Amino acid sequence: MSNEPRQQIYDSTAPSTDTRESRMGEGVDDRFNSKLREAFGASPFILTKFDNFMNWVRGSSMFMLQFGIACCSIEMIHSYAIKHDLDRFGAGVPRASPRQADVMIVPGTIVSKFGPRMKRVYDQMPEPKFVVGMGSCTISGGPFQQGYNVVKGAEEIIPVDIHVPGCPPRPEALIYGVAKLQERIANGESSPVVVKPYELEEFGDLPRDELVQKLADQIDEDDLVMRYNWADSP
Amino acid sequence: MSTELERAVTETVTEEELEALIGDRALARDDHKNAPGFVVRPDDVQDVLLDLREEAGFDHLSCVTAQQYEDRYESIYHLKKYADPTQEVSVVVPTSVDDPVSQTAEPVFRSADWAEREAFDLVGIDYEGHPDPRRILLPETWQGHPLSLDYDQEKPQIVTLTEHANPIQPDHRDEESDTMFLNIGPHHPATHGVLHVKTVLDGETVADVDPDIGYLHRSEEQMCQQGTYRHQIMPYPDRWDYVSAGILNEWAYARTAEDLADLEVPEYAQVIRTMSAELSRIASHMLALGTFALDVYGDFTAIFQYTFRDREIVQDILEDLTGQRLMFNYFRLGGVAWDLPEPREEFFAKVRDFLDDLPAKVAEYNDLVTSNEIFQIRCVDTGILEPEVAKQYGCTGPVARGSGIDYDLRRDDPYGYYPNLEWNVVTEDGCDNYSRVLVRMQEVEESAKIIEQCIDLLEEWPEDERNIQSNVPRTLKPDADTETYRAVEAAKGELGIYIRSDGTDKPGRFKIRSPSFHNLSALEEMTKGEYIPDLVASLGSLDIVLGEVDR
Numbered sequence: 175m176s177n178e179p180r181q182q183i184y185d186s187t188a189p190s191t192d193t194r195e196s197r198m199g200e201g202v203d204d205r206f207n208s209k210l211r212e213a214f215g216a217s218p219f220i221l222t223k224f225d226n227f228m229n230w231v232r233g234s235s236m237f238m239l240q241f242g243i244a245c246c247s248i249e250m251i252h253s254y255a256i257k258h259d260l261d262r263f264g265a266g267v268p269r270a271s272p273r274q275a276d277v278m279i280v281p282g283t284i285v286s287k288f289g290p291r292m293k294r295v296y297d298q299m300p301e302p303k304f305v306v307g308m309g310s311c312t313i314s315g316g317p318f319q320q321g322y323n324v325v326k327g328a329e330e331i332i333p334v335d336i337h338v339p340g341c342p343p344r345p346e347a348l349i350y351g352v353a354k355l356q357e358r359i360a361n362g363e364s365s366p367v368v369v370k371p372y373e374l375e376e377f378g379d380l381p382r383d384e385l386v387q388k389l390a391d392q393i394d395e396d397d398l399v400m401r402y403n404w405a406d407s408p
Numbered sequence: 409m410s411t412e413l414e415r416a417v418t419e420t421v422t423e424e425e426l427e428a429l430i431g432d433r434a435l436a437r438d439d440h441k442n443a444p445g446f447v448v449r450p451d452d453v454q455d456v457l458l459d460l461r462e463e464a465g466f467d468h469l470s471c472v473t474a475q476q477y478e479d480r481y482e483s484i485y486h487l488k489k490y491a492d493p494t495q496e497v498s499v500v501v502p503t504s505v506d507d508p509v510s511q512t513a514e515p516v517f518r519s520a521d522w523a524e525r526e527a528f529d530l531v532g533i534d535y536e537g538h539p540d541p542r543r544i545l546l547p548e549t550w551q552g553h554p555l556s557l558d559y560d561q562e563k564p565q566i567v568t569l570t571e572h573a574n575p576i577q578p579d580h581r582d583e584e585s586d587t588m589f590l591n592i593g594p595h596h597p598a599t600h601g602v603l604h605v606k607t608v609l610d611g612e613t614v615a616d617v618d619p620d621i622g623y624l625h626r627s628e629e630q631m632c633q634q635g636t637y638r639h640q641i642m643p644y645p646d647r648w649d650y651v652s653a654g655i656l657n658e659w660a661y662a663r664t665a666e667d668l669a670d671l672e673v674p675e676y677a678q679v680i681r682t683m684s685a686e687l688s689r690i691a692s693h694m695l696a697l698g699t700f701a702l703d704v705y706g707d708f709t710a711i712f713q714y715t716f717r718d719r720e721i722v723q724d725i726l727e728d729l730t731g732q733r734l735m736f737n738y739f740r741l742g743g744v745a746w747d748l749p750e751p752r753e754e755f756f757a758k759v760r761d762f763l764d765d766l767p768a769k770v771a772e773y774n775d776l777v778t779s780n781e782i783f784q785i786r787c788v789d790t791g792i793l794e795p796e797v798a799k800q801y802g803c804t805g806p807v808a809r810g811s812g813i814d815y816d817l818r819r820d821d822p823y824g825y826y827p828n829l830e831w832n833v834v835t836e837d838g839c840d841n842y843s844r845v846l847v848r849m850q851e852v853e854e855s856a857k858i859i860e861q862c863i864d865l866l867e868e869w870p871e872d873e874r875n876i877q878s879n880v881p882r883t884l885k886p887d888a889d890t891e892t893y894r895a896v897e898a899a900k901g902e903l904g905i906y907i908r909s910d911g912t913d914k915p916g917r918f919k920i921r922s923p924s925f926h927n928l929s930a931l932e933e934m935t936k937g938e939y940i941p942d943l944v945a946s947l948g949s950l951d952i953v954l955g956e957v958d959r
Binding site: 179183190240241242244245247250251256257270272283285286287288289290291292293294295317318320321322323332341342344360374377380385387389392393394398399400402403406 | 561
């Protein structure tokens, strides 16, 4: 018996060798080198600004926060799920923890009780972070704008980069909004904040008006509170 | 005694018998369109309700409505029977404006616990003897009661962000026990939205559960009270149970308003309504199944995506029919917005394709989910909800039917085209998480049966008899002080609406009885003493939707 492998093993390995050779060609493996690489010549380098490079990287790999509030979250789930598949655009992995996410899609109506919690979740996200407001409720309160308990838009609490209108927006609209956000990030644009947002403040720091006096025995001085001025809301 | 009670439960109680039973305690009659109403004194509430439950068999406190008039506050207890929901009675309890104190009904019906807390929160009636008189929907520091007449919504409010205190801490300070307080939510993947569950753990066992709701309280009742009957209210029901069960919710409003204003609905429109409602039910149950699989064994890849694949098909069909994927706004008072899309054959073919594929898909789900060993270990005999407990908490829908309560308003309180069709009410006797999933999966098959029969009918319908709406006045003004409470079988259970008209084109009081709200109130019974993973499974099997819990 020789040291050569038996004939049938030779035969059986042939096809896979063929495939590999046709994929990679002969000689040294250069599978990471694209046509673009060839066009640049022998040892190419690119001169760019570090910021541009970072913006491009940020826009191309976004981790979303898994954040369901109201009706829009159903359409948001449909955007993640099959058929629409937001992952195709490098933005499809919902993270359950805000510490791992860099984009927050706000999918729904924000009411007074949830406002401080949303602010806290937003604060927990690492910088740089971006917000996509989904649906009419995050723009103005939408159909519930006149409600006694409804915050008139997400921008009253956190800065919003992209507004996607609709009640609810279709998954395609949300995907367009995310694509627009990616474009803006890649171009290094930022959104101006035009609304003075509600802040989380220590109760003791609030001006002593009638309401604060009334609640003084219910709330500790150093508890964080959010004060809503409904009359000043748009 | 038990035989006497059984007789009372099944037999029809006449108005004379009710009058005799309540006797002198009834100060006056205040009949509603759906039921006889008896006015009783605020300190007779428990007495009267107990008699109605024990002697006359009214074992379902369907809804508690609170409202303020110029001269009084009023709580209305809408009672029904699980055995026959067409038998109804209302107990009306007026209290003075200066001192709105009324006796609590909580010792008689556990479901009054949350319902009265809501009434206190929104309208401001104090319930004497209530075990837990806190606000439920609004933050604890809220000033005023928003649905009372003198509320000024321009006033500023302060809302706190504090760590919630351990609700049972004083009892557990001894050296033996070592409990841990755990906040689940309001932003948490397993809570299906913005629910906050305050949990106290003893090791891995749940020692106490207190669901904290109101993170999506969007003032739906106020919105409906500001809209006109004819057009402005209909878009809102879509947004209560937003899991694409919109059409079922629209039907609740349509049924109530049609009853209030005595509107007829053409038969052809009833068939279309029935078909679209059942499509909605399939979409809703698909999501319930997918998210339950996600909760129980974190299956984001296969089952969750399969259910969403099927939901997409249903949503496509509904979009063809209504023009919207999720918020349909398709029903009108007295009918539907428009006829089936042209060409009709194409629409029928699309629905039939879906129905033809469905049995194979259901079989696939059964292979993947219900016959999966891990799934069964997680679900069988966990989250037990005994039928008597379920009735006490006012549970309805798949949650009640999973506990063996044979209660389905489509059959028991017929509306639409259901009485003319062949289908079955699904019940399971397991009372556990597994039974609730089984009920939903079988209901998908029953819904498919109903849709198929509707399609057959619609195909044959003569062209000149396709009447989609009856004549409804452009401005609808029902007579002043007409009151009615009507319910339909929505995806999660009995969705009821109480409307009082005040003679204008907008309702004087619009109260929503939400099935998820009452189902969620039973969570404590289901999970106390169980392990913490079973709490998550039980929450998933209740299939709540926060838009409907909080409204």
